[in-house]
Amino acid sequence: SIYDSTLAKKLKADEYGMHKYVMCFLKTGPNKTLSADSSKKIQAAHLQNIKHLASQGKLMVAGPFMDNTELEGVFILNSSTLEEAQALVNTDPAIKAGVLIMELHPWYGSAALMDVPAIHAKIQKKSF
Numbered sequence: 643s644i645y646d647s648t649l650a651k652k653l654k655a656d657e658y659g660m661h662k663y664v665m666c667f668l669k670t671g672p673n674k675t676l677s678a679d680s681s682k683k684i685q686a687a688h689l690q691n692i693k694h695l696a697s698q699g700k701l702m703v704a705g706p707f708m709d710n711t712e713l714e715g716v717f718i719l720n721s722s723t724l725e726e727a728q729a730l731v732n733t734d735p736a737i738k739a740g741v742l743i744m745e746l747h748p749w750y751g752s753a754a755l756m757d758v759p760a761i762h763a764k765i766q767k768k769s770f
Contacts, residue, residue, distance in 0.1 A: 655753035663702065664727035665749040666717040673740030687735035688742075689770040695719075700730055702755045714742060718755060724748065 654661055676684065695701035695717075703718040721727040724746050736742040 650753070653753040653756040659753055660750055661720075661753035661756065662722045663749045663751055663755070664719045664721045664724060665747045666719060666727060666731055667713060667745040667747075668715040668717065668736075668742045669745060670712040670714055671736075671740045671743045676739070676741065681741070684735050684739050684741055691734045692717075693769075695730060695733070696759045699756075699759070702758050718749065718751070720756065 649655075650659065692701060692704050696704070700720050701717055702720055704715065706715040707713050717731065719727045719730055721730065727746050728744070731737055731744045731746070734742070737744060
């Protein structure tokens with residue numbers, strides 16, 4: 643076995659190597675009347691908020707869907723409750739502006755996701 647108890651403890655893994663998260667689906671919101679300038683500013687603030695949540699260890703994975711539907715993106719949040727996850731996502735300027743809405747689901751996935759933000763920082767040449 644290659645089990646690493648130190649790593650498992652660091653990542654807060656259970657005996658299956660798993661961890662409780664909340665998955666957030668970001669969908670197109672009701673506010674579709676923003677000017678191009680306002681839309682650009684909200685998107686920049688949305689990306690800054692993503693960085694902030696990741697730096698706090700609360701956002702493990704984030705990214706847009708690329709198939710041009712009402713399903714805009716996904717967050718995987720290091721949260722064991724829907725209430726905490728909702729409070730975290732409510733900090734997003736795109737949510738506040740009604741550009742996006744959230745759909746939250748408790749999710750059980752690999753604790754290895756806890757290391758994604760640190761790994762991503764090492765392979766990212768450009769920042770949004």
